[in-house]
Amino acid sequence: MERIDTAEHEEQRVEREISERESEENQAAQNGVTDDKETLQRKLEQLQALYENTKHELDSTREALGKIQSSQPGASSSSVETKERSSETHSQDTAEQEAKATSTRRTTFKIFVGNLSDYATSSDIRNLFEIYGTVEEADVLKNYGFVHMKSEDEGEAAIRALDGYMLHGKPLDVKASTGIRKGAVDQGGGLANTESSGQKNTFKIFVGNLSDFATSADIREIFENYGTVVEADVMKNYGFVHMKNEEEGQAAIKALNGHRLRGKPMVAEASTGTRKSGYRMPKIFVGNLSRHCTRDELKNMFEEYGKVVEIGMLTNFAFVAHE
Known part of the structure; x- marks a missing residue:
């Protein structure tokens, strides 16, 4: 389209110049200036030739544009075909991602997390369980959720430490899930948490x-x-x-x-x-412990507030449970 506009503009310019030259020739003749007549005649012939060339280029451009427009339906069809291929690729990628997620869930240790507060989120659960190992997946539904940990040993360490842990004012109910877990295939094609x-x-x-x-x-x-x-x-x-x-x-x-x-x-x-x-004693999280802190020191400190029945110590933090 830009090319057509340029050609049309050039055609109009040539026509104006021809008109101007004719006016000049007439004016020259009227003034008796005959010496410039031949020069003006040659200029006029040049302009007429330029006009013919410009007009020819304009017609050729219009013809080429018409051919392009007539071929548009085919191009549109090609575009649709490309979109369909893109959609198929996207669907395939999605299916592969879902298959990968399913495979991951089937080879991990699955943990049930119950008695969750209405305010508990998947991020809360993930952050808690990541203290004890690699969390492959963490999902929270209404007042309960599931965590998939990379190995059984990591999962059991998390269960030991977090069962009864107070999150948003409620003690967690944490235990190995009895559904699809690692170890043995069930009827649904999953795996069970067995050693x-x-x-x-x-x-x-x-x-x-x-x-x-x-x-x-x-x-x-x-x-x-x-x-x-x-x-x-x-x-x-x-x-x-x-x-x-x-x-x-x-x-x-x-x-x-x-x-x-x-x-x-x-x-x-x-x-x-x-x-x-049965009833689980709420556990108290004790963080930022010195590397030299001992179980006895923690026990003596917390027994001022009641009988201590369990202390679980890891790196620089611990969990304490009272009777």
Whole structure:
């Protein structure tokens, strides 16, 4: 369109110049100036030739534009086809994302979080559980929710610490979900929170308050003094040990609870996994603890307000439960 406007403008300019030259020629003739007649005649011929060229270019441009416009339906069809392909690609990407999310949920440890306050959000839950490991997904519905953690050991550590924790004025009900979880396929194609065949007949021990430098090899070595260690895993400042039987496990707990490993007294106790139903004592979160703070110091401090029945210590924070 810009090209047509330019050509039309040029045509109008040439016509004006021809008219002006004719007027000049007439004026010259009237004034008896015949010497310039030949010059003006040549100029007129040039302008007429320019006019013909400009007109020809204008006609060619209009013809080309007409051809482009007549081909528009095909271009529109191509555009529609492109949009359809884009829509198909988007749908495929969405399906792949949903499949990936489903796969992630099926290979994680699923935790039920109940008795939530009306003010609790998914972010609140995620922030709490991320203290104990990797949270793959956290969803809050009406007064309850579900958390998918990367591993069973991380999930059990979170359950141990957060069951009864006060969030927005209400004690949380935290336990392993009985629905689709890790370990065994259910009728719906999901997985159940069951331990592997190598662990299901073992005695599981929670080991807390570990030094930043403690390793799985350290834990295995000291627990092997009391029996057969089937598995030993250390996460961030806590871990789990699977011993061959309960007798060996209880002996290890009795001997190693409070044992100093790399400068810090360990917490060793039977892993509770899913808590028994019933009333749960609200837990108090105690943060920003010194690295030198001990369980005894916390117990003495909090027993001024009632009998302390449980203290769970991790890195630089702890949970305290009164009777």
